[in-house]
Amino acid sequence: MTVNMTKTVFDHAMEQFDTAARLMNLNQNQIAMVKEPRRATEVNLPVQMDNGTIKLFKAFRVQHSIIRGPAKGGIRYHPGVTLDEVKALAFWMTYKCAVVDVPFGGGKGGIIVDPSELSISELERLSRRYFAELSDLFGPDRDVPAPDVNTNPMIMGWMMDTFSMHEKKYLPAVITGKPIEIGGSQGRTQATALGVIYTIRQAAQHLKIDLTKSRSAVQGFGNVGSFSAFFLHHDGSKVVGIADVHGSYLNPEGLDIPAAMRYSGANNGLKGFEKTSPCTHNPDANAVLTVECDILVPAALEEVITPEIAQRISAKIIAEGANGPTTAEADNILAERGVFMIPDILCNSGGVTVSYLEWVQNRMGYYWSDERVIEDLKRFMTKAFNDVLGMSLTHKVNMRVAAFMLGIQRVTRAAEIRGLYA
Numbered sequence: 001m002t003v004n005m006t007k008t009v010f011d012h013a014m015e016q017f018d019t020a021a022r023l024m025n026l027n028q029n030q031i032a033m034v035k036e037p038r039r040a041t042e043v044n045l046p047v048q049m050d051n052g053t054i055k056l057f058k059a060f061r062v063q064h065s066i067i068r069g070p071a072k073g074g075i076r077y078h079p080g081v082t083l084d085e086v087k088a089l090a091f092w093m094t095y096k097c098a099v100v101d102v103p104f105g106g107g108k109g110g111i112i113v114d115p116s117e118l119s120i121s122e123l124e125r126l127s128r129r130y131f132a133e134l135s136d137l138f139g140p141d142r143d144v145p146a147p148d149v150n151t152n153p154m155i156m157g158w159m160m161d162t163f164s165m166h167e168k169k170y171l172p173a174v175i176t177g178k179p180i181e182i183g184g185s186q187g188r189t190q191a192t193a194l195g196v197i198y199t200i201r202q203a204a205q206h207l208k209i210d211l212t213k214s215r216s217a218v219q220g221f222g223n224v225g226s227f228s229a230f231f232l233h234h235d236g237s238k239v240v241g242i243a244d245v246h247g248s249y250l251n252p253e254g255l256d257i258p259a260a261m262r263y264s265g266a267n268n269g270l271k272g273f274e275k276t277s278p279c280t281h282n283p284d285a286n287a288v289l290t291v292e293c294d295i296l297v298p299a300a301l302e303e304v305i306t307p308e309i310a311q312r313i314s315a316k317i318i319a320e321g322a323n324g325p326t327t328a329e330a331d332n333i334l335a336e337r338g339v340f341m342i343p344d345i346l347c348n349s350g351g352v353t354v355s356y357l358e359w360v361q362n363r364m365g366y367y368w369s370d371e372r373v374i375e376d377l378k379r380f381m382t383k384a385f386n387d388v389l390g391m392s393l394t395h396k397v398n399m400r401v402a403a404f405m406l407g408i409q410r411v412t413r414a415a416e417i418r419g420l421y422a
Contacts, residue, residue: 009302012328013088020404023397026412033415034094034408037087039063041137045111045129050119057113057126061134063143064090064106068414070141071107072097072352074148074177075130075159081110085302092323093352095407096345100384102356107143109134115150124158131159135166140173140363146355147177149301157182173362176355185358187373188351193227194374195350196321197235198381199342200295203317206389207340212236215254215293217315219243219285220300221270224321224348226261228297233257237295243288244300246271250291251279289313298325299348305330313339320344335398343400345407346388353380 007015017035045057060083063071073093086108094106111130115123137143147156156178163174172183180186187194204211216237218229221244229239238254246269249255256277263273274281282288286304289296290312298304299321305313310330318334319342320326326334326341334341354377361367392402 007328008084008088009324010084010088010091012303012324013091015328016400016404017091017408020401020408023395023401024405024408026408030412030415033420034065034067034411037062037064037090038066039137040083040087041134042083043133045126045133047122047126047129049122057111059109059111059130059133060086061109061137061143062086062090062107063137064108065094065411066105066142067411067418068098068105069103070105070139071143072102072104072146072355073107073109074146075109075111075151075155076148077111077113077115077150079112079114081112086110088302089323092345094411095404096349097352098407098410099345099388099403100349100353100380101387101410102353102380104144104352104356107145108148109145110148123155127155127158128162131162132166135163138163138174140171140359144173144355144359145175146351153177153179153184156184173359176358178358183358183362183367185354185361185373186368186370187377188354188358189223190227191354191377192224192321192348192351193231194377195353195381196224196228196297196299196319196347197231198350198378199347199385200232200297200317200319201235202382202385202389203319203340203342204295207316209294209316214238214295215240216295216297217241217288217291217293218297218299218321219248219288219304219325220298220322221260221264222299224351225297225299226264228299228319228321229255229257230261232295232297240293241288241291242270243285244270245285247281247283247285248287248291249273249279249281250288252292253278255279295319297321300325303327305334307333310334310337313337316340317342320347323348331400335400341399342385343403346384346399346403349384350377350381353377 040062089108097104160175178184214237216232241250295317296315297319302324305326307329310333388403
């Protein structure tokens with residue numbers, strides 16, 4: 001019999017936990033309370049297609065923890081979604097919320113679907129069906145979803161409306177990332193990328209790197225990647241590489257990032273950008289990861305930085321805009337090479353921070369200006385970075401281990417204060 005020894009993304013997440021837990025000397029009772037997901041739900045969603053046929057879509061929702069507050073985490077639509085992936089993402093959300101110190105637990109959801117193959121009406125029926133089927137899980141005080149891969153404010157609006165119709169009252173706080181017109185927050189669109197740039201600025205200051213003399217590269221040119229590139233460009237960094245599903249676009253003299261954003265928006269991606277702006281096109285989207293640069297922002301999907309790529313990365317700072325972009329083996333290599341890692345559970349927590357601010361505004365029924373939201377976001381992110389850096393320096397561990405130690409410490413402490421209901 002052949003045994004499959006391939007580690008999954010959830011195995012990777014559990015290894016990250018175990019590394020921090022050992023250094024913290026957690027006992028088995030503490031581990032039992034905070035390590036594994038509390039609930040994993042799998043459902044089949046029957047949806048009527050435009051041609052009258054019924055099609056089943058497999059969907060998931062995982063609540064990793066509700067110890068510090070309602071479960072919080074996005075819903076992604078992707079043909080590659082698996083329960084294992086959703087469990088890992090929910091786990092990371094628990095500790096992401098704890099690191100940035102917002103009162104949420106961790107959750108995540110997903111549907112196995114390629115949304116580009118659905119009409120707008122089919123997409124709406126699928127989205128509403130998902131929220132209706134799992135409505136017993138959701139609620140402003142139970143589980144508060146948000147957008148993720150291939151979902152957006154329009155879909156969040158449908159889901160909020162579905163829940164409100166079931167409950168017979170207006171409940172915008174059940175979901176975040178909504179359109180402004182129905183309770184969304186100012187500042188949400190750029191929030192994750194702003195979190196990335198705030199932590200990069202702090203890291204550069206710590207390492208005495210002048211951003212105006214730096215070179216940077218960004219993988220992924222969706223919301224997080226494009227705005228991260230824009231803010232780096234705005235701060236004076238020379239962005240020498242960007243990438244999306246169509247490949248890498250490289251120019252050692254620097255790319256015109258505002259032009260790239262306009263082109264991508266008008267053409268649904270960067271395909272053909274090299275024909276309109278000076279750059280070299282490489283069909284391999286991973287080529288951008290190994291260009292000569294000081295700052296690298298992986299802002300695409302999980303596990304793109306492998307051991308082979310880690311050996312060839314030249315960046316001094318890696319800022320993880322995506323969730324889990326670095327494999328465990330690659331992480332060890334980068335740590336040994338002295339690369340300063342801003343881990344995902346710190347770096348990309350700007351999105352959940354502004355989601356928290358949206359949730360607070362929904363519950364108050366009072367809404368803030370963009371300036372107020374951005375001011376609060378900067379305060380949260382700067383404090384979180386300094387908290388993690390302090391843990392790193394005190395315990396002489398890298399930033400990823402320090403972030404998990406800080407997050408686990410906060411979740412474990414909350415679990416001990418609450419106790420165990422018999």
